[in-house]
Amino acid sequence: MKKRIVNFMSVILLVIFLFSFSVSTFAAQELERLNISYVKLPLNVPSIVEKEKQLFEKEFNPDGIEVEFPEITQGSKMTQAVAAGSLDFCNALGGTSLILAAANGVDIKMIGVYSRAPKAFNIMAKDPAIKSTADLEGKKVVGPKGTILHQLLLASLVKNDLSLADLEFVNLGIARGISALLTDSADAALVAGPAVPQALENGAHIIESGEGLLDATIVIAVSGEFLDKHPAVVERYLKVHQESLKFMEENPEETFAMVAEETGISEKDVEKMYAWYDFNPEITESDINELKKTQNFLLNNGMLSQSIDIKSLIVE
Incomplete structure (x- = not known):
């Protein structure tokens, strides 16, 4: 009797294994x-x-x-x-x-x-007189709206007791924003990733990064x-x-x-x-x-x- 039960259980386990294998194989094929x-x-x-x-x-x-x-x-x-x-x-x-x-x-x-990369997201300026976000009052700032960079700008403004109404913000992509900054068509630009070292090499400087403000x-x-x-x-x-x-x-x-x-x-x-x-x-x-x-x-x-x-x- 014990032998029959063992054999029966072995068959049941084999059936379960084969069924599971066929289901997983079918899922992969599907x-x-x-x-x-x-x-x-x-x-x-x-x-x-x-x-x-x-x-x-x-x-x-x-x-x-x-x-x-x-x-x-x-x-x-x-x-x-x-x-x-x-x-x-x-x-x-x-x-x-x-x-x-x-x-x-x-x-x-x-x-x-x-990823998290607060240092990869920056507000940059070219004019040496602009050293922080506090210096952007009444200035023109360019960057992509509705993005992490836009969020960084607003957080930095709040930190400096300013609001978006205190400056002129223009919605521009990163590449066009840097171009505007380097040709003096904008006072500051929102810059991220490889564009940051490129802008630095062309005379721009960082006035604020995401560090301490957001994790990006x-x-x-x-x-x-x-x-x-x-x-x-x-x-x-x-x-x-x-x-x-x-x-x-x-x-x-x-x-x-x-x-x-x-x-x-x-x-x-x-x-x-x-x-x-x-x-x-x-x-x-x-x-x-x-x-x-x-x-x-x-x-x-x-x-x-x-x-x-x-x-x-x-x-x-």
């Missing part, structure tokens, strides 16, 4: 393609390593899953692609874009932090529908991201050379800027508070009509 956004600037080192080392391909191609990297550099277009079902993962999405998308009904979830949180996000259908794939995605971070830590020189080649930034500037970034993907209470600050910025400036529960966006 998923034919992964679409992961690729943004290399301002200095998205993990994305560059993942792409150049083909880490995602090595993880998913053996299961018959193709991996594509659409270059979508604007956060709003990234979240639009998620809403349309043409993008699965947002690899490097601004916290601002995450909140705006979710508030407008896009099914999107945050699964990690991509960039997140990793996924389509909520995709997460529901393929949670195991999302876990594997995060595993690959960890592999890229490990490679960066163990091979700094190769990493700097790879990033310089991909971005056209000198290795010297890559190494300098790399020190500004924290790529730890763990979501901390500080990150959540930073996203809440970002939401308040959007609400106070009329870019968001109602608040949402930030924690509801997070899936760890």
Whole structure:
């Protein structure tokens, strides 16, 4: 009798194993393609390593899953692609874009932090007489509206007992903003990433960075529908991201050379800027508070009509 029971249980376990294997195999076959956004600037080192080392391909191609990297550099277009079902993962999405998308009904979830880089976001001036944000009263400042840089400007103004009404703010992209600054068409510009050392080389100076004012949180996000259908794939995605971070830590020189080649930034500037970034993907209470600050910025400036529960966006 005991032998029959043992044999029966063995058969049951075998059936369960075979069923589980067939289900996982079917799930892998059902998923034919992964679409992961690729943004290399301002200095998205993990994305560059993942792409150049083909880490995602090595993880998913053996299961018959193709991996594509659409270059979508604007956060709003990234979240639009998620809403349309043409993008699965947002690899490097601004916290601002995450909140705006979710508030407008896009099914999107945050699964990690991509980077924090307060030193990479700056207010710059060319006139030596402009030494701080306090000196911008009545001046013309240019930069991209509704971004981390715009948030930095407002936070810096508050710190100096000023408001946006105390200066002339013009909505311009970073490249055009620097051009305006260097040709004396603007008194200050909002500058980020590789444009910072370039502006420094051309005579500009930093009057304020994000340090102490904001963390400049960039997140990793996924389509909520995709997460529901393929949670195991999302876990594997995060595993690959960890592999890229490990490679960066163990091979700094190769990493700097790879990033310089991909971005056209000198290795010297890559190494300098790399020190500004924290790529730890763990979501901390500080990150959540930073996203809440970002939401308040959007609400106070009329870019968001109602608040949402930030924690509801997070899936760890």
